[in-house]
Amino acid sequence: MHPDEQPEQPEHHVHLWALDVAVADLRDRLDALENAAADADDIDIDLDAVDEAGALLDELEDALEGQQVRVALLGDTNAGKSTLVNAVLGQRLLPSSSSGPGTAVVSTLRHRPGPTITVEILFATGANLRRACQELLDQLAALRDQPDDIDIDLDILDLVDASRRRLGRVFGATLRDYLATGRVSVLHEVPEAAAIVAEGRRVVDSTSADDVHRTLLAHADASAAIGYLVERVDIAGDFPALRTGVTLLDLPGLNDPDARRTAAARQAIADADVVWVVYPLDTGLGTSTIRAVQSTLTAHHLLLDRRATRLRFVCTKNEGVADDTAHRLGLLPETSDTERRAVRDAATLEELTGKVDLLVRPLGRRLGDLAVEATRIVREAPVHLVSAHDSLRHDADAGISPLAEELVAIGTQLVPADALQALGDAVDRVAAIVSAIERGDTIETTAHDTADAIEPGALAQLRSFAADLRGLTAAFVDQTSAAAHHSFADDARLRSSWESLSPIVLHSIALRRGFFTGSGGAHYDCNADIGQSFFVMAQHAWVQYFRVDLPAIMTPMLEELTSLTGARPVMLYREAQRFAREVEPDLLAAIVETVRERLVPHYDRLVNGVELPSGHALVDGLVGAIDTERDMLRSAVVECVRTWLAGVVDDLIAAAYADASRFASRST
Ligand SMILES: Nc1nc2c(ncn2[C@@H]2O[C@H](COP(=O)(O)OP(=O)(O)OP(=O)(O)O)[C@@H](O)[C@H]2O)c(=O)[nH]1
Numbered sequence: 001m002h003p004d005e006q007p008e009q010p011e012h013h014v015h016l017w018a019l020d021v022a023v024a025d026l027r028d029r030l031d032a033l034e035n036a037a038a039d040a041d042d043i044d045i046d047l048d049a050v051d052e053a054g055a056l057l058d059e060l061e062d063a064l065e066g067q068q069v070r071v072a073l074l075g076d077t078n079a080g081k082s083t084l085v086n087a088v089l090g091q092r093l094l095p096s097s098s099s100g101p102g103t104a105v106v107s108t109l110r111h112r113p114g115p116t117i118t119v120e121i122l123f124a125t126g127a128n129l130r131r132a133c134q135e136l137l138d139q140l141a142a143l144r145d146q147p148d149d150i151d152i153d154l155d156i157l158d159l160v161d162a163s164r165r166r167l168g169r170v171f172g173a174t175l176r177d178y179l180a181t182g183r184v185s186v187l188h189e190v191p192e193a194a195a196i197v198a199e200g201r202r203v204v205d206s207t208s209a210d211d212v213h214r215t216l217l218a219h220a221d222a223s224a225a226i227g228y229l230v231e232r233v234d235i236a237g238d239f240p241a242l243r244t245g246v247t248l249l250d251l252p253g254l255n256d257p258d259a260r261r262t263a264a265a266r267q268a269i270a271d272a273d274v275v276w277v278v279y280p281l282d283t284g285l286g287t288s289t290i291r292a293v294q295s296t297l298t299a300h301h302l303l304l305d306r307r308a309t310r311l312r313f314v315c316t317k318n319e320g321v322a323d324d325t326a327h328r329l330g331l332l333p334e335t336s337d338t339e340r341r342a343v344r345d346a347a348t349l350e351e352l353t354g355k356v357d358l359l360v361r362p363l364g365r366r367l368g369d370l371a372v373e374a375t376r377i378v379r380e381a382p383v384h385l386v387s388a389h390d391s392l393r394h395d396a397d398a399g400i401s402p403l404a405e406e407l408v409a410i411g412t413q414l415v416p417a418d419a420l421q422a423l424g425d426a427v428d429r430v431a432a433i434v435s436a437i438e439r440g441d442t443i444e445t446t447a448h449d450t451a452d453a454i455e456p457g458a459l460a461q462l463r464s465f466a467a468d469l470r471g472l473t474a475a476f477v478d479q480t481s482a483a484a485h486h487s488f489a490d491d492a493r494l495r496s497s498w499e500s501l502s503p504i505v506l507h508s509i510a511l512r513r514g515f516f517t518g519s520g521g522a523h524y525d526c527n528a529d530i531g532q533s534f535f536v537m538a539q540h541a542w543v544q545y546f547r548v549d550l551p552a553i554m555t556p557m558l559e560e561l562t563s564l565t566g567a568r569p570v571m572l573y574r575e576a577q578r579f580a581r582e583v584e585p586d587l588l589a590a591i592v593e594t595v596r597e598r599l600v601p602h603y604d605r606l607v608n609g610v611e612l613p614s615g616h617a618l619v620d621g622l623v624g625a626i627d628t629e630r631d632m633l634r635s636a637v638v639e640c641v642r643t644w645l646a647g648v649v650d651d652l653i654a655a656a657y658a659d660a661s662r663f664a665s666r667s668t
């Protein structure tokens, strides 16, 4: 292993954080414009332009997020990860724990200059908690269904327990009813939990590291009372080591007894661009860390340049050599401190080399030909011997500054300069639009009632325009209804696939309401052992309806709307896209949930009334029940499209009236 020698690169001219700040500022200005428009009728602001600038900002925010380079610290609890982050940033921000797990949630840190440090605490959402309930139910069912001769994966058991404990705190005794019945409607949140979930996120600005420390103790530490509802903590402050675009991730320990935390840490590692393996000098690289490196550093991490060549081992708690260690290493009591350290460091590196050999061994099996290269990368990963304590307490360097410099270099090298330049230009363009809206379009109109301000001829014209628009909408809704009818019509395949199942399988599936167990939306809402179930069938219908039928109807509809209103098609298309992208998954989940609940009584009736040998009676019964439900599904879809469209049309009509009234008041 050798310290890697990267050529020095000049830092970028444009900085990611500066773009973040600029975008946040533009967002504030747009919000102010929108609020001004909502508060006062007589201020005239081009809301379409505001809308358009808002959408551009959404895109920019995503693009900026995508450019961040995530460096994750991986290690056991008490390895010293949080303290290392503090040392690298030169401030005691993150709490540490001397025994037992400290960090309980993934905490991200990024640079944002200024006197305050902002901690944003993101709480679990109601939808996520319900999804977790559903997952719990699935996992329990899967565990129950394991054949006796297969060993149950104990990690899964731990995860199920952790999930059950957490959900129990949110849903109290009703979780038990839910697990017994599978009926979402029996779940009631514990009031305190419900209040925090409703709060969604909490933002705390501090001017001192102590205050940040206290905030984190109350939210992100294993001792935090409401920690079970915290999903993530984002910290932004003046952290020069992160100025070139690195987001540092402090994670729970990989051997944390709470399996949910371990799972979150693993996920963060899998998503990270760069991984630093942190371990304490006294205990060395532990097996859970080795396993985690083996299972999470896939070919991806190891061979893609962005991740692989940046792998580092950081051995921390590297302070003076205690007498017993000196004795173990065969050093004489009179050996100088410098000599003791040199011998101990050499022993530390040698021990690590042995462990790394163990670590890379399974890579050969998994990666085949790629293993040679992957193994080389891991073997050559640089090792840093540091002491976070010495760095923080005695203001000594203690090996920390090369890590801080490395973070700056990672940002400089991995955030592409041309992408930054292009993003900078895009920010400038949106800034120009926002300034134009602020400058030009705040036209004062005399305060008149809209209808009063419009001369009678124009008013009549507007009314007929509104009627045309509503007629067009009605025609559209008819078409969507017909398309829904068509999309959801076919159940022949469903029936035949069900009929091919044995009565025993059918019966057992129905017993545990297996047709509909799953988590979240319809994508997940199928049980593996009845892959052709109703929702898998319906899934095709949904895709057909939303991705093919609706757009086919919508395009001419939008064209007509455009010619009728003169509204810019971009606004309409964006609305349509937003509808497909954002509304569809929620809508699906809601409808699936409703249908599931409505079908439960059918199951109960069927299951109670059916003798095992005549299991196929189930098929007739269920298909009959589903015919009824299908109608409901269809009307729910059509209703949803109608509501959405009515909103768009109302906006258009309101805009037309506003235009006319502005025109009238200007011309008088
Ligand atoms: N001697 C010494 N102790 C350290 C050093 N860094 C951390 N510690 C101590 O080690 C213990 C654990 O440190 P943390 O930073 O909380 O460890 P962690 O890896 O974040 O632990 P989790 O959050 O539980 O995963 C604390 O008591 C720290 O004070 C160091 O450089 N030297």
Ligand SMILES: [Mg+2]
Residues within 6 Å of the ligand: 081, 082, 083, 095, 096, 102, 103, 250, 251, 252
């Ligand atoms: Mg920690």
